[in-house]
Amino acid sequence: MPELPEVEVLVRHLAPRLQGRRILEATVHRARSVRPQSAEQMTEALQGATLESVSRRGKYLCFGLRSGQGTSLSCVGHLGMTGRMYLQPLMAPLPKHAVVTWRFADARFVFEDARGFGRLNLETTPIAALGPEPFDPSWTPERLVERLGNSRQPIKVKLLDQHLMAGVGNIYASEALHQAGISPRRPSGRLGLKDAAALLQALQSVLSRAIELGSRATLDFKGGGDGLFYYGSSSELEGVPVVERFDVYDRAGEPCRRCGAVIRRTVQAQRSTYHCPQCQRR
DNA sequence: ATGGCTGTTATCCG
DNA sequence: CCGGATAACAGCCA
Numbered sequence: 001m002p003e004l005p006e007v008e009v010l011v012r013h014l015a016p017r018l019q020g021r022r023i024l025e026a027t028v029h030r031a032r033s034v035r036p037q038s039a040e041q042m043t044e045a046l047q048g049a050t051l052e053s054v055s056r057r058g059k060y061l062c063f064g065l066r067s068g069q070g071t072s073l074s075c076v077g078h079l080g081m082t083g084r085m086y087l088q089p090l091m092a093p094l095p096k097h098a099v100v101t102w103r104f105a106d107a108r109f110v111f112e113d114a115r116g117f118g119r120l121n122l123e124t125t126p127i128a129a130l131g132p133e134p135f136d137p138s139w140t141p142e143r144l145v146e147r148l149g150n151s152r153q154p155i156k157v158k159l160l161d162q163h164l165m166a167g168v169g170n171i172y173a174s175e176a177l178h179q180a181g182i183s184p185r186r187p188s189g190r191l192g193l194k195d196a197a198a199l200l201q202a203l204q205s206v207l208s209r210a211i212e213l214g215s216r217a218t219l220d221f222k223g224g225g226d227g228l229f230y231y232g233s234s235s236e237l238e239g240v241p242v243v244e245r246f247d248v249y250d251r252a253g254e255p256c257r258r259c260g261a262v263i264r265r266t267v268q269a270q271r272s273t274y275h276c277p278q279c280q281r282r
Numbered sequence: 283a284t285g286g287c288t289g290t291t292a293t294c295c296g
Numbered sequence: 297c298c299g300g301a302t303a304a305c306a307g308c309c310a
Contacts, residue, residue: 002289002290003289003290006289032304059289059290078290078291079289079290080289080290080291080304080305081288081289081290081305081306082288082289082305082306082307083290097306113305114305114306114307115288115290115304115305115306115307116304116305116306117289117290117291117304117305118290119291126291151298151299152298152299153298153299153300157299160290160291162290162291169289169290170289170290171289269299269300269301270300270301270302271288271290272287272288
């Protein structure tokens with residue numbers, strides 16, 4: 001579930017619930033998911049710390065804390081493919097794949113992750129080299145073309161590169177290229193200013209729509225459902241059927257909503273790409 | 283039930 | 297530097 005929009009919705013959910021809370025006890029249940037050093041170091045550092053801020057950078061969640069001794073700490077989390085974060089009652093049983101938990105006076109914060117691709121870092125190095133946010137006002141068609149340089153990598157694959165732009169993942173890369181009318185196989189360096197303008201516009205449109213949709217939904221942060229987002233099993237969000245959230249993603253064999261051509265699934269860099277062969281010609 | 287698929291990214295190699 | 301392949305892993309679905 002976790003590309004930029006899902007992380008943004010989660011951060012908006014967590015921030016008011018975590019801010020000001022003091023961690024009475026931090027527990028690392030899965031040491032392999034914790035960086036940069038030992039589980040003991042993390043639990044010791046976070047013990048007694050107070051949450052001051054929760055924000056997002058790309059697909060990362062950033063926790064600003066103040067230790068018991070008054071020094072400031074930064075914690076950076078990534079959900080990987082299956083990570084989830086939520087608060088639950090103190091008495092509730094821990095999930096099978098708990099990674100880290102923070103006990104507060106009246107609730108417990110849980111980071112769980114079945115596949116274990118997620119991480120919790122006790123410093124900010126993971127976000128140091130990220131590219132600009134998709135909504136960064138400094139993005140212009142000229143800048144995008146410049147950053148793409150003369151790369152021959154297909155644009156779909158390049159959009160997944162977090163050094164170019166932070167937060168775009170497999171779903172929204174396909175969705176944005178479809179909206180922009182650009183073939184996922186186009187070499188990045190061959191996009192013109194017109195393509196770049198359309199792509200920036202499409203990225204912002206697709207991402208902001210997903211944030212809006214997620215913000216209106218009744219979220220089920222503990223999961224279940226189809227595993228996509230935190231949308232749980234509800235089949236409708238404000239009248240929008242869940243299956244219609246995407247125009248091309250996971251719609252192979254179905255008709256393009258714009259032109260009716262059959263959506264195709266291809267594989268690029270070992271990941272599924274979906275596109276309309278009619279609207280997105282090479 | 284077995285095999286193929288899944289939202290990510292760090293790292294290694296040529 | 298660039299780009300491709302792989303590994304890390306559990307669950308779901310046909």
